[in-house]
Amino acid sequence: MKLRLGILGADDSLAIIGSVTREFAELECLPIVYGKEEDIFDLIEPHIHDADMWLFSGKVPYTMVREWGKIKAPMAYVPHMGASLYRTLFHLSHECGIQVREISFDTFSGEELNHFLEEAHIADGYAWLKHYDGAITAGELADFHEELWRAGKTKAAVTCLRTADLELQKRGVPVYRVLPTRAGVLPVIHMLLRTHEMLHFKDTQIAVQMLEVDLFRELAGGTFATDEWQNAEIRTTEKLLRYARHLHGSLKAAGPGRFAIITTRGILQSVTSDYTAMPDLQDAFGIQAEWVTCGIGIGKTASEAEIHASTALLHAKERGPGSWMVFFDDKNIVGPLGTGEQISYSGASTRLQKLSEQTSLSVLTLSKLDSILKKRGTKEINAHELGQYMQILPRSARRILMELEAKGLAQVVGEESPNPRGRPRKVYRVLL
Incomplete structure (x- = not known):
């Protein structure tokens, strides 16, 4: 099955990225071209669920979408440092006679730009830089570059943003765009493929749900004779069997009123909305949520997952009946699921x-x-x-x-x- 990769970027960047991704048969690409930053959300929203991962042509669209928060899939962007910037500076120096201290830069941090210039043996360093951590408008970047150029402090602007490049051209400011290079795109693609493999492995990890059901609630209004107790346990088991089939898992008894369902991490992640909510047991399977206290354990083996599930159940019982907690293989504990006061803490610090x-x-x-x-x-x-x-x-x-x-x-x-x-x-x- 191919990895569905959504790619969002400016027209010139996507052409370069596409020339690289076409070499990977395991990729099925969904390219989305944007012209203005304000259009990004409208362009990407219809395709939120059409990609397993997302690649952005630069820091600005990546940051905007990350802060938007609607995409839960892994995301990455192509950096403009390295060969991309070196190619631009080489052109300015050898073909235009413009030195680094006569250029205004944007996007890069001072630390990474200094490090790059030292590695390139450019001793003088830079003089003008507009760094930003979050999103930024093309107009704000264009204003920064234009003011320096019109004051005679610079001879050219170097920008990483396509919209800023177009705006500066309109204003008559000499501008040079830092474009991605194949050398910059390739490692990001390889990183995304490795991440996909890792996530696939995590999805297939063993997960165990340890459920403790209050059978006395099932008997409410009835007698506590042995046969009634057994009938209540049979009814509960039948309901849990349907739930286990829904999880593509198997059910086993783990003591009076206690059951274990063995399934996979990916399935449980889906039914709990990434471990933030409890599944709707009542409407789908006839199980009253407040009757069930649950611990979910993730592990590299079934034994480890079951131990983690038992520990998570103890933490859930501390929180009260009907609580669900999760114990991950990195020893982090999360819960209670489905509450506004959900916290995460570690059992190994x-x-x-x-x-x-x-x-x-x-x-x-x-x-x-x-x-x-x-x-x-x-x-x-x-x-x-x-x-x-x-x-x-x-x-x-x-x-x-x-x-x-x-x-x-x-x-x-x-x-x-x-x-x-x-x-x-x-x-x-x-x-x-």
């Missing part, structure tokens, strides 16, 4: 392992705390807030913060009064 040895707190507790602070975007938190995030009692959260304070890893920085009659809550700054 050298830094947190060292801190755990200094305190009475486990690595996982410290990892959860670290993840919560990153999610909140602040190092300050009180026990009530920490308890809500970790779904533990405030007094348990208070013990965690007091332990960190005692070991010099947290300090009280203030107090908050939730209401006039309530006891003030200490605010801690955590220093992990």
